[in-house]
Amino acid sequence: MKVLVANRGEIACRIFHTLREMGIASVAVATDPDRQAPHVWLADEAVALGPAEGYLDPARILAAARQTGATAIHPGYGFLAQNAAFARACRDAGVIFIGPSPEAMLALGEKRRARATAEAAGVPVIPGVAECDTLEAARAAAKRLGYPLLIKAAGGGGGKGMRRVDAPGELAEAFAAARREAMAAFADDRLLVEKLIEPARHVEVQILGDGRDAVALGERECSLQRRYQKVIEESPSLAVGEGRKALLEEAVALARAAGYAGAGTVEFLVGPDGAHYFLEVNTRLQVEHPVTEMLTGIDLVRAQIEIAGGGPLPRPVAPRGHAIEARLYAEDPYRDFLPSSGKILMLEWPVRPWVRIDAGIREGTEVSPFYDPLLAKLVAWGGNREEARRRLAAALRETTLLGLTTNQSFLLDVVESDFFIRGETFTRTLESRSWAEPEAPEEVRRVAREAAREAMTAMTAMAASLGASDGTVTPGGEWVDRYSPWGSLGRFRMGAGT
Amino acid sequence: MSWVTIHRDGKTHRYAVARTREGVWVGWSGRSTYFAADRKSSPAAAHRAVHDDVRAPMTGKVVAVKVEPGNQVEAGDILVVLEAMKMEYRLAAPRTGTVAAVHCREGELVDLGKILVTLAE
16 A cells, blocks of 8 residues: 555644554655645655645646555545545545545535434434525525524535524625635535534544444544634543443444444534534544544554555444643634744744644744644643643643744643633633733743844844944845844834733 | 743743744743734734724735725724635724725735725724
């Protein structure tokens, strides 16, 4: 087997690690903005994909596989991972798609058909209307269901193409935005409308299938989200007690009914009354899969590859301890979670026991505005939840990342907050609270002033040594203004202040 | 790109420092702050947009321009829709006024801090 990974960032890096360990030849693909990206260097060879949208181009990916003699394609998550037409094109081209068959993908991955499949398998679903492709249809659905409701992309996931609507006046704008986002992210603008369950907890079951049989490897709780993007995930879930057995059995029944092969996730919402509703199936590896790996010792990427090669399902094992994952995003949690971009100037990860880091960045990496803002995941294991939580907090404190705005400080505050310690996690918890930007202590400001002064001194010295008596000539062909703020520290202020 | 170590009261404090052309990043115990020399280029300043200039709060692509010069806008009206990392951000008018100028086009890639729309009274 020779595997092409049709993805980028942390997940491509993570897949390459397992491929190396298994001694399988690997191929990376990289778009122009990603030429220097870390995933390229973890593969045995790499193929250029051209412009930024290259990861979404099935023809280019298949051409890269042909060109390098790759016999299998691992799609990771996002991009083409849930694109049944691509899975079919792989099959037609004689390349193994590491994931479910296009038929299983359509039966489960497409949100509308998944609802129907679940209903047929006796799994409870959220009240909703599966076909809302026009604004008129959405209006009619809203009338029947009442507000608040949720517009979702039929072909997507991860919160893209998803909009909450609280009142009739917001419907048209939300509908149009969801449609545009869905089209941009998944090349598919079909939508559905569901009643919003609130307050809700988000619980999902990890499954592995071989096309005939399936096993469940426990659940993960992913309630803590912002804009329907998960931020913190953990297992076991505190929302699942006696219902666990039923939850796992329903997930397995669904996988069997669809003839599911490979790794997948069956997502449920747990409502205020403790009842659970089928939400969707993610027919791929999930971002948060390390949480399950930490509890079971099963390498899910390896399992995917073995199943794709006709191997057996791993034997389910009893999960051990507790694991919590925090997603480090390139975004500003104090300004609407706006994505940020820039060059990573300094990066130091925690080196400590019981902590795993899945990262798609290195010092010097240019984080571009073209892709998902996920930079890395920090996952901590503990014998119990509190132990895992303390280890995660310590790991976050020991992480240094400078050069662009991230949510690191926010993650730390969440992990240290009382509600999180108590395990009171709901899908709206993060957004319903206000989060304060960290105040830089006086010593930090002093360090900043000192660094600026040093920079000015160094510039002036360099200019002087180059023979410019007035200190206005600089290396690199740029002009330094003698009266720039670098020289007048009185104007030097905090970017985040006032 | 360096560490500054300060010994004080029997304790050691470590600070990470990285300079850019426009300012300094300082990191401490899992947190970091950017000290901008030019405050207008900082994310905070770009986001506030309290003046006549409405700036891009992030680097990204302009997917829709909702106003033209001469338009009357109310506070909260959508001026420009930006997209980055596959998320949309709707940039709203910070106050009521008239659109004096639009400085961006649909499809254009804009940098953080760029002036997108100028408002007049």
